[in-house]
Amino acid sequence: MSTQLNVYRQNYVFGFPGQGSDPCGALAELYQCVPEAREQIDATLAIIELQAAQYEPDPHPGLVTQVLLTHDHALPLPSGVAQLALYGAAVVLNQLLQAAGVVPALIVAQSFGEIAARVCGGVLDIAQGARAVCALNAAYRDEEGRGSMLLINLSAPATQALLDRFPERNLVLGSVNAPAQCIISGETADLEHLRAHHDGNAPPLRPIPIAYASHYPPHLEVARKLYENLQPLIPQPFHTPIYSTVLGRRYEPEDDLHHMFTRGVTQPTNLPHTLAQLPTDEHTVFIDLGVNNGLSTCIHKSLPDAQVYAPLAQPIEILRLLLTKTPLEHEAIMALRGLANGPVDAQVHAHMAKIFRDPELRPRANQSFHDGHRHTYQRLQHLMRQLPEGIHGFAQPQLLMAVASHAAINDPSLFMGCVIQQGLCIGTLLAFEQDHPHAAQWRHQLETGARLGVYALTEIGRSNSHMGACVEAVFDPQTRTFVLNTPNKAALKFANVGINNLDKMGVVFAQVTVQGQACGVFAFVLPLSDAKGPRPGVCMSSPAEIRAVPLDYGLASFDRVRLPFDAWLCDGASIDAANHFHDPLGSTDRRLIRSLFAPKNVWAMVGIGLSSVMLACATLALTHANRRTTQARIGNGTGLLAFRTQRRALFGCLATAYVMKCFANDSARLWIEGTASQASLQTTGSGDVTWTPWAAISQTLALTKALCAPAAEALATECRLRCGVAGALNLNRFADYEGMAKIYQDAGGNNRMILLDAAKVLIGQPLDEPTRPDPKGALDDAAYWQAMAHTLEYRLLKQVAEHVAQHSGEGEDDMQVWNSQLMIVARAGEAYAQRLAIQSAVQASHSLPQGLARELGSALCGMYVLEYLNKHAAWFISEGLMDIARYRALEERLDALSDFLTAHVELLIEAFGHGEATRAAIADTAPYPDALANKLQWAVG
Ligand SMILES: Cc1cc2nc3c(=O)[nH]c(=O)nc-3n(C[C@H](O)[C@H](O)[C@H](O)COP(=O)(O)OP(=O)(O)OC[C@H]3O[C@@H](n4cnc5c(N)ncnc54)[C@H](O)[C@@H]3O)c2cc1C
The missing domain is CATH 3.40.366.10 (Malonyl-Coenzyme A Acyl Carrier Protein, domain 2)
Incomplete structure (x- = not known):
């Protein structure tokens, strides 16, 4: 509708x-x-x-x-x-x-x-x-x-035919409501007779309260x-x-x-x-x-x-x-909100918001870490039971994006639980369940919350452990089973195993070894624990707490755990009767990329979750600044947003949140399109894996996380600081959101590695030279923004490409060739991600209806890009792409944009805010002092 x-x-x-x-x-x-x-x-x-x-x-x-x-x-x-x-x-x-x-x-x-x-x-x-x-x-x-009416979902002729079967009764077709919906009118006794003799296979007769x-x-x-x-x-x-x-x-x-x-x-x-x-x-x-x-x-x-x-x-x-709102404002709010919703329909958002309003999904204050972890799992299980059917098997992928958005705002620990349960564990089973005898059933157990998922990939002993698991799954030809073993402490898995008496199912990555030969990293599914504790041979440590986002992260090892053959998610690979291993993918690198299919889901969820959290932080801080007046000698009695420092900082944050939301939405669309083809072996990347497999799995999705996480961390810190003591209070949620951003610097793959890999892949390909930006181009021209961003990326990539070509030719080894350039490689990877994000935001702003919505979208986009150019001004000046006058003009334009946005602050909060869903005192409609006082318990002497 x-x-x-x-x-x-x-x-x-x-x-x-x-x-x-x-x-x-x-x-x-x-x-x-x-x-x-x-x-x-x-x-x-x-x-x-x-x-x-x-x-x-x-x-x-x-x-x-x-x-x-x-x-x-x-x-x-x-x-x-x-x-x-x-x-x-x-x-x-x-x-x-x-x-x-x-x-x-x-x-x-x-x-x-x-x-x-x-x-x-x-x-x-x-x-x-x-x-x-x-x-x-x-x-x-x-x-x-004396009488009443009955509703029936039948056409008028069919309803009349029904009534004709009771000629002795005075029943009439009172209303035709729709092609297949009618109302029957009559005396009470006649209607009761009709109901008593109604065919049980026909559409039911529903009484109308008249x-x-x-x-x-x-x-x-x-x-x-x-x-x-x-x-x-x-x-x-x-x-x-x-x-x-x-x-x-x-x-x-x-x-x-x-x-x-x-x-x-x-x-x-x-x-x-x-x-x-x-x-x-x-x-x-x-x-x-x-x-x-x-x-x-x-x-x-x-x-x-x-x-x-x-x-x-x-x-x-x-x-x-x-x-x-005035019709004009209303239109702008709805358009901006539609843009922020991205691939998720407004109705789906409303439905999900209703699910998350359930008090059972709220975290409790003042719990011990241990009780908090248990409660997070209870909430996760409750949530899994409330979610609409369409989320199962990712049949309606937008639902997963909606869960990500609302879970992130509600509570990062629950969000993390959803990411592991849905994105990683269900995602892995879904990708490999074809032709597997039990995978669909295991997936169902996770979807209903009957079991909790654990995704055990990372090993603690070496950097870039994802490039090759040391936990081994040795094939035993006598019994056609596998023996899962952790050979040493370096191969201990890092995962959510700290609570060890819940029904947990592990998706464990191990090196398959057949007849002494390493055949590649595959996923194995096994029960890790139940109400009595860890299963035989499984060792689970106490939680090694992470304060930023509490969940029961800890270490796990396997002591010669015997696994049935079907615990292997073989995905088309096989071991024949003569114990020969075959993999249709043909290479262990391709197998690694394929096995690590599910992090794609995480990057899409994290992009959506973090960008929602960024909008929540920025609008909370704007709400606070907009209502708060000062007692300073300058501007006594005015609102904090009247001050340029506050205005620039907070609209800078909103601009970042806006651009990241546009980028994350485009990535989510890409992910949604990709879910249709996810089980296909053909879609497995074959790209270059250097530091991690991530860029070969999905460069854009991985980059979305790599860009959003640091942006969200900086933004949440800035918003917290701009709110003074209100920012420091846990109940205003900035700390939670900042914590979530912090952990996604590493969770789901180290961001620096993602940037390095992405840039290295680009350097190995022919580079497109962008049109040189016009040094006098208008500062609010989207073509100028894109040309500047693209030129920064291109020149950094080209610089490294030339270095690599020259030094490789001179016989230096890869470590020498690349290591001297790594700072530039990382910067080039980031510049590429920034260009993609800016492109998404420009396109999204352009799709807004002409008028206020588009003006606001363009102002936010402009603010982000001009801050970006400002940050890299030294480089642009050194490259002859910016002169001093232009550099100074940037500041002036940024001030003007923040002034324009300030004039519409309430509209922007309305469009992008998450209001009461954050549960922050700041978001309350009551004045802040009242709202804060109401959230606390009082002892009165
Ligand atoms: C909160 C949280 C939850 C997590 N949940 C899970 C989970 O459920 N399951 C799971 O399997 N894993 C999980 N992880 C692990 C996560 O995937 C890893 O932390 C991440 O991939 C980085 O690996 P690492 O920690 O071993 O760091 P390392 O690989 O050791 O990297 C450490 C630092 O060194 C740098 N570095 C590393 N190698 C190089 C190199 N070759 N060149 C230059 N710089 C380098 C990195 O940029 C980084 O800054 C989680 C992590 C966190 C923080």
Whole structure:
């Protein structure tokens, strides 16, 4: 369903549904979350209460208001109250939307909804509408309890055929709601008879909570009473056309409106037929003014291409923005938020946010390390049980990206758990489960949280241990089993094994040895521990704590553990009856690259997680600075953001977060596309592995992590410092986020090694010379930014390439040739990653709709690039690519950009902030001192 409203480009059809929905609590969230709407809601409901007090025979003062604004009531409600409440919700919504500039071009009204529709169309005012509801209630009062209606998902002919089987019963097809959804009306006894004789294989009959039959031909007396009761109301001319589903057409000025409304008492409605009469186009959005999405769902079923929005059924956040921002600001916020969401749909984000709001997923304060680790696993298992089916087997890969984003904001330890469980362990099984007898079943155990995954690759004794495992899996030809063994302390595995009495399953990387020959590094799957402790032969150390992101990291070893043949994730390799080893990949390097398939998933998750955390940090710090005033002698009483140092620092952080988010999103898209082909042997890289296998596995994904982690660490530190004591407090979360950034300098592969490998691969390929940047190019020109970034990368790479060519030719060995250049190689790798990131941000900004959103996106992108040029200014000057005047102009432009962004700080916080999901006191809507005081326990003497 569409949720992005753009009043400049769309036209709206307001849809008013009939009765039959539950109004209890329908406006409660709106009232609570949008204080700006309260006055309007109170005023509208007061009018309705007044009419109810006057025209209902048994008034319940304030009940309609309570029903709508609280969750204290439930169906069935006293006579007439549900109708007044449904009417109240519709007119409140109509008022609020129109005040926010969302004005209907057309109205479509379903039965009872015609009353609110007439208010919307200018025919009646709110009080008259309420009186019309009382008139309807009075007309039906004698019928209450005698009849009702049933919903069935069948076409009109099929529903009629069903009713024809009971000719002795007075049952009628009251409404056609959609091509395959109808409403049956009738007396209670007849409806019960129908239900009792309904075929169990046919679509079920669902009761609708209405105390009488509507659209029911025998109700001539009700129609007469209603017509009479409506007479005191004098209709005004329409200002917006109304289409009635009873008439199947729009009202004309000459129509007798009271008479037309009365027809609904005895005659059926037909929504699909009426919708077909509406003059709509591709810019039309149907807005459902009901208390749920029942009408919009039927519209969607009738017109599958229709864009629909049901404000009270979708996240309240969307409605809040719509109501509180000007249409221009709203459009900019939605566009920027859409950009930040990247490959994850807004609906998926909203669903994931709801999952993560579960208090069971929150970390507890003041736990011992040991209890904290256990609790992290409990939360991980709980999360695995809550996740939607589509995440299994990465069937909907965007779900994994959504988990990464929300888990990172919620708690880095849980994020780390998700990375190991989903990215590494499930990811490895998924890649190699084809033709394996148990891998899919093991994966299922991890997906349901029944078992916890351990990914044991790194060995502690040597640098770059990923290049060749020393743990060996020796093939025993007698039993056709493997013996897994840790030959020495240097081969101890580093992994999450510190808690040793949980049901843990290891994905352990070992050198396969057949008949004394090393055949390559493969993954083995084995149970490591259960509730009783480690399995025989498995040794697990106590946790070797990492304060930055607590998890039970420790050491593991294997003492001649006998593994069945199927513990081997052989992935097409084999050992034949004559004990000869075969690998279709043909080389141990290619096998290594292939075995280490799963870190790809980690890099995509970490890119998304860290970029979300960067946006959270930057917006938290901006929120704080924006609300905080100073007592300094200069600028006494002004906000901290008025000061240039604060402004430059914090918008510099937001700019970094923005660019990293764009880069991580593009990488996530790449990963999502790649998941489709992940099991294919053909997609295994064959590239150069020098320091690590990472660049050969996926250069772009590895570089995303290598760029995001240091950027996030610097950013979190800066934001923490810019918030003073508020930054230092754990409950404001900067320390958690900084810790997460720190550990991803190494977890998932050492970033420096990734940069070196990436640059070395590029140096081995022909280099494309970029167009020389125009030294006088405009500082806000994206072409100039890209040319500068590309030239920096190209010249560094070329410098090394020339050195390598010359010195290799002179017979120096690789160590001599490369070692003297390593600083430049690392810098070239980073320059390449920066160019990719800048390219992503330029493209993403360009995709924003023209206007404020694009201006803000470009300003953030510009701020990032100009800071980057500033940082490398000495190099650019030395290369003749920048003169002194230009260098000085950079500062001026950066100031101007931060001034522009300051003018829109609230909008940017709204677009990019994670608000309450961070649980930081700073994010609270209450003033910071109150919010902070509320988060602490007090001893009062
Ligand atoms: C929090 C955390 C969680 C982790 N979780 C897991 C896990 O679950 N499973 C797992 O298997 N592993 C895990 N790891 C291990 C991680 O993959 C490794 O730390 C990482 O790959 C680096 O290896 P290393 O620690 O052995 O460092 P080293 O390879 O020893 O590197 C140390 C330093 O030396 C530099 N260096 C190394 N070699 C060279 C060279 N040839 N030339 C120039 N410089 C060099 C590096 O840049 C680095 O700065 C985790 C690590 C951390 C920090």
